[in-house]
Amino acid sequence: MATETPTPRRTPAGAAVLRDDVTEAIRAAVFAELAAVGYGRMSIEGIARRAGVGKAAVYRRWSSKLPLVLDVVSAVATLGLPTPDTGSLLGDVRMLLGVCARALKHPVAAQIIADLLAEASRSPDIAQTLQDALRSTQRGITDIVVRRAVDRGELPVGTDLDLALDLITGPLYWRVAVMRTPLPKGYLDRLATGTVAALGAS
Structure with missing residues (x-):
């Protein structure tokens, strides 16, 4: 009895193929769009027009602008910051x-961060995404920096990681993103010295 050769499965006609370049x-x-008009005025139509695609291309990937923005913010945040290893705290x-x-002084980033933080006060989903994506990434880097400093004897065992994160990022964010005042010459050097001293480094 002859054995039938299986027929290769074919992609159904009209099936959507999500091209990476379009994404x-x-x-x-x-x-x-976030930088130009803000989250509140941003629309799927405007995004599609700026991307040079039809609205259907956007909707095939995201159901609305909220999951789209949350996905994009999370994807960028996971790229993270470089973890320094200079040999000293x-x-x-x-x-x-x-x-x-x-990063904070980049005009696009400055506009987007301020806008999303404002939206976060009204949207628990945005607030949680910013918490998970941004703070978690920075906390992971701070954890490595603090552990290395403890191993070198620069910081005491049991150094408060959350306090370290607040001390390292808080003052800079306040000045650049909230108050939007310029950084004087030598400011970052002085801030680094003050931060290390506040952490109780030997």
Whole structure:
């Protein structure tokens, strides 16, 4: 009895194939729209127009603008910040401050962060995403920096990690993102020295 050769499975006609280049174009358009009009006025139509695609291309990937923005913010945050390893706590803190300052002073980032924080006060979903994506990423880096400092004998065992994170990022964020005042020459050096001293480094 002859054995039938299995027929290869075919992709159904009309099935959507999510092209990576289109997805990336939409992600870039989200950031541009957030910076240009803010979350409240942002629309799927505007995103699609800026990305050069139809609305259907957006809706095939995300059901509405909220999950779209949450996904994009999370994806960018997971890229994270570089984990410094300069050999000293002061050097590590100074490097972190420099990287954070450059990110916060970027005009697009400054506009988007302020807008999303305002929206977070009205949307628990946005608030939770910012908490998970941004603070968790920074906390992981701070944990490594603090543990290395403890191993070198620069910080005492049991150093409060959450306090360390607040001391390292809080003052800089307040000045750059909230007050939006320029950083004087040598400010980051002085801030790094003060932060290390506040952490109780030997």
